[in-house]
Amino acid sequence: MSDGLLIVVIAGLVATACGLLGPFLVLRRMALLSDAVSHAVLPGIVAVWLVAQTRAPLPVIIGAAAFAVLCVLGIDALRATGLVASDAAIALVFPALFSLGVLGVTRYAAGIHLDLDSTIYGEIAFVPFDTVWLGGYEVARSGLVLGGVVLLNLVLVGLLWKELKATTFDPQFGATVRLHPRLLSRLLLVASAVTAVAAFDAVGAILVVTLLIVPAATAYLLTDRLVVMVALAIGIGWLGAAAGYAVALPMDSSIAGAMGLVCTACFVLALLLSPRHGLLTRRWRRLRVHPAP
Amino acid sequence: MLMSSTETRTASALEVRGLTVSYRSAPVLWEVDCAFPAGHLSAIVGPNGAGKSTLLKAALGLVPADAGRVLIDGVEGRGALDRVAYVPQAESVDWDFPITVREVVEMGRYRATGWFRRVGRADRAIATECLERVGMTGFAKRQIGQLSGGQRQRVFVARALAQRAPVLVMDEPFAGIDARTQEDLLGLLGELRDAGGSVVVVHHDVAQVRAAFDWTLLLNVRVLRCGPTADVLTSDAVRAAYGADVTWTA
């Protein structure tokens, strides 16, 4: 597999993992919570390195999940005081955790390929060179980990589809019939954190958030059916991966950044031209009904 | 106290002509023509979704109207806002805001004092008087968030009184407050009417309207009836509007 194709595939895997979760996050008004949680994984990665001296995927993922849970619990605790609004709670907790991570990196993690820039936008160009041997084949390590995460998210969303759907639509009803909406929300956030840390090397923290939110928001403008929304989110993510790579090369700029940019462009197109909700389509329809004198 | 006007006034406190308001291509109010006479205690009633709140908001220019004219105390346009005091449903208020009861009531004097001059002694005296009228004198220094629902409503009424406008307009003031506050409020509105002021209230309790209000608009997107309460709130009219019978024992 050529390096370029491999990069696109890796990015596509990230897009798939994010596209499975994104629609639920957007529909449950948890978009910014997922942003917060994705930032909070940085101290997890650093902590695992400090404690266990390893960057192997499994312990790092556990560390990330732990800090994601810490982030959510911290936000909930602040809200529970009754003295802090939800958005202010988010704005207090994730910067504090991210700061811990940054300080950890500058102090202790110099020289382990965890520089600050890559936490922001990753180093996907290096992914083809980081390989492991699997059954006689040399495979990119990121691909393996991400493949695992995609599978995990697929299982999560597939098994809990009905419950997720019901609690997204009407959490209060869901609570009364023991569907545990809050638990499901937390599961989604932990899954987002796991996805974020798996994709860290490839696309960095911020761009994971982009792939979580933007394709899902775009899909929301294009369809009313949940299944279609998930499929569209994944599709738009892949589009971003391929087109982003194509755009980034000649510009010699961050591949992950270009992918995010393409997804945003898709969102803008949908905002304007969506058959049902687009701004321009609505105006055109109104003009047809009430033609200007 | 509302300004009971000795100047020559039109007979209408609030007049609406051909008002149409729509929200995302569905009409919420359709060609509403109605006049609320001055010096009366008037009510706007109708089933849910009838557009009662929207009528008030459109009259005050808070919501854009597709068509129609509004005159408040005979005045149209921007000057009309000076003639009316509005007590909205407190949906957009931040209850944890750091503000005291007195400060809320003094907001009623802002339009009179202007935006850059301090609130003077006379204005503070007016605020104190309005607090007394609603029975909240001892609460002047309390935080708004520490009050009960009924106490908060009294504060907002005091703020409206402090504006000293000839017309008082209220959106569902009796919703969600305790019985004692409801009765105090009703008594206060009656006093204002007796002193020559004009009051227009959106109300959900048809029976109470029939018992206490002089003039009624029965609304359901369009005007069903508008006139003296006894003429408007007949059994037939109410049944037609609400789809059910309402019997009342005073």
Added chain:
Amino acid sequence: MDGVSELASEPSALSTAIGLPYTDAVVVAGALVLGITSGVLGAFAVLRRRSLVGDAVAHATLPGVCIAFLVAGVKDVPGLLLGAAVAGLVAALLMVGIERAGRIRPDAAIGVVLSGFFAFGVVLLTHLSNSSDADQAGLENYLFGQAAGLLERDVAVMAALAAVALLVVGVLRRALTTTLFDPAFAGAIGLPVRVLETLMTALLVVAVVIGVRVVGAILMVAMLVVPTVTARQLADRFPSVLVLAGLVGAAVGVTGALTATRGQLPTGPVVVLTGFAVAVAALLLAPGRGVLWRARRLAARRRTVRRDAVLAQPDAPVSGLRDRLARAGLRRRGLLAADGTLTAAGQVAAAETAERRALWTAWLEHGPSISLPDAREPDPADLTGSLGPEAVAQLREAVRGQVVSGYASYGTRIHSRPPEGAR
């Protein structure tokens, strides 16, 4: 950093004024300006529940700064500030626009704008750092902040901008407060609410643009929130909250920035962690409002309730640890004898408790019919104190079966019956 060491050798007015070596003086001055502006102007975002809009604006400054660099070609602060401000303002307006377009909810709108602008910024940044001179380091500091790299004239520009913004707040204080507290009322008295809300957004952009240079784009939002959250716990009136927020912001900014410079750490994280600690301390310890205070009051109330229960029924079997503790407390006060019966003093206390309960029950039954001088409401623990002796006297009369003249209720009952002819 060459520019800095050059200037360090000249005597600097700022340095002499603050009494510290040049770099430290600049750090203090920069952090001071950041702290005051993000504190005061941040309040207009936090109290509107728009804190995360500040986050998006902060991320959005990145492409603005890059474009300004591309266009102006030089790394001077006023130009970059302008680029950041324009980008921030555009982002803020886009967020409102997307939300108003209908389907997308506020949080998703913020998320999309944040991600999109930031992705754009990252693309520009990497394009620049790969294409030309080594002067890009200054741009990258926009991500994590660097107070030590500031020059004296940078701080002067920031301070000037801050002064203008604060002046605007001071002049329009009343209009802004009214709109913040109750937008519906503000509209009804003729205030241009949309214009004022746009102004508040512009003030937010100013705060972000000033602060991003010091703490970085990613962490900026914390600096908007920490001062207001802290100040709200300690002050009760909006002007006091604003002033206090400015002070808290300044203190946190200066402390954090100095510590970071001394310790050779990136500024942003140190300032944010300092601020977080301060905010949490305020939330826990604020007199009256703080979590620990309320927990103490709640515990005291629970203890009183349990003690009253024991006083009311001293013969009831002991039920658990808390009950035992309550009895021990009563024994200590001489109200309960060693054998579990009431002492003389205990009987007096029990009688008082019974009286209080009877009064409260009387209130629940007859409350609506007694007249009160104003809108006071009863405190179950102290009916006499909260309602006044006349009201309590009326309650006692009502209990004794006397007719109390108070209010006639508009007794109305609505029976709903479907119209004839329907099923």
